[in-house]
Amino acid sequence: AQSVTQPDIHITVSEGASLELRCNYSYGATPYLFWYVQSPGQGLQLLLKYFSGDTLVQGIKGFEAEFKRSQSSFNLRKPSVHWSDAAEYFCAVGDGGGADGLTFGKGTHLIIQP
Amino acid sequence: GAGVSQSPRYKVAKRGQDVALRCDPISGHVSLFWYQQALGQGPEFLTYFQNEAQLDKSGLPSDRFFAERPEGSVSTLKIQRTQQEDSAVYLCASSPEGVLGQYGYTFGSGTRLTVV
Numbered sequence: 001a002q003s004v005t006q007p008d009i010h011i012t013v014s015e016g017a018s019l020e021l022r023c024n025y026s027y028g029a030t031p032y033l034f035w036y037v038q039s040p041g042q043g044l045q046l047l048l049k050y051f052s053g054d055t056l057v058q059g060i061k062g063f064e065a066e067f068k069r070s071q072s073s074f075n076l077r078k079p080s081v082h083w084s085d086a087a088e089y090f091c092a093v094g095d096g097g098g099a100d101g102l103t104f105g106k107g108t109h110l111i112i113q114p
Numbered sequence: 115g116a117g118v119s120q121s122p123r124y125k126v127a128k129r130g131q132d133v134a135l136r137c138d139p140i141s142g143h144v145s146l147f148w149y150q151q152a153l154g155q156g157p158e159f160l161t162y163f164q165n166e167a168q169l170d171k172s173g174l175p176s177d178r179f180f181a182e183r184p185e186g187s188v189s190t191l192k193i194q195r196t197q198q199e200d201s202a203v204y205l206c207a208s209s210p211e212g213v214l215g216q217y218g219y220t221f222g223s224g225t226r227l228t229v230v
Contacts, residue, residue, distance in 0.1 A: 004156075034218060041223070042223055043205060043222050044157070044205065044207075044221040045221075046218050049218050090156050092156075101173075102157075102219070104156030104158070105156050106154075106155055106156045107154075107155070107156050
């Protein structure tokens with residue numbers, strides 16, 4: 001069964017500093033990988049996704065993520081965070097069949113210090 | 115519509131009461147998913163529809179949970195005899211494709227169910 005681990009429950013970053021959120025997955029084949037962001041009281045917004053090809057993917061809001069098969073990781077990065085980036089971030093894995101939906105990690109809560 | 119719409123946004127139910135949660139997916143989207151998100155957790159898969167066919171209901175936690183999508187568009191998640199452990203946010207997502215493809219999923223804002 002596929003699984004996703006986000007080892008950091010909370011991360012605090014100063015505004016303007018760089019950010020890296022970790023995600024490790026367990027999956028037998030080449031996974032489809034996603035990062036979603038959730039603001040309080042809101043649904044999930046897709047930041048970026050990886051299906052195949054270039055292992056460095058660019059997303060919205062200045063985010064990027066790198067797929068590293070050897071490390072089973074798909075870490076999310078941003079060079080300079082803004083106060084509006086404070087939210088909950090979820091990494092998810094799925095397969096091409098789609099019938100089982102996505103498997104999500106427990107999330108990382110990002111706090112931005114002024 | 116422009117996005118996935120869920121109603122109601124908030125629902126308070128007394129223990130033992132039946133509830134019905136509605137999801138209006140993006141028009142023309144083939145796939146529809148329901149997820150349950152407990153407080154402080156990531157969303158967990160409940161069930162999947164491709165058009166009107168419920169292809170996977172393996173995530174439904176008990177036989178008190180029932181979902182339908184009779185005409186392949188609007189879906190309803192029904193919970194009978196609600197229990198306190200059913201308190202969660204219920205998220206609906208849709209996709210234009212029958213399988214997980216390049217579009218991923220679009221999520222609604224969810225229905226927050228509180229059972230008292």
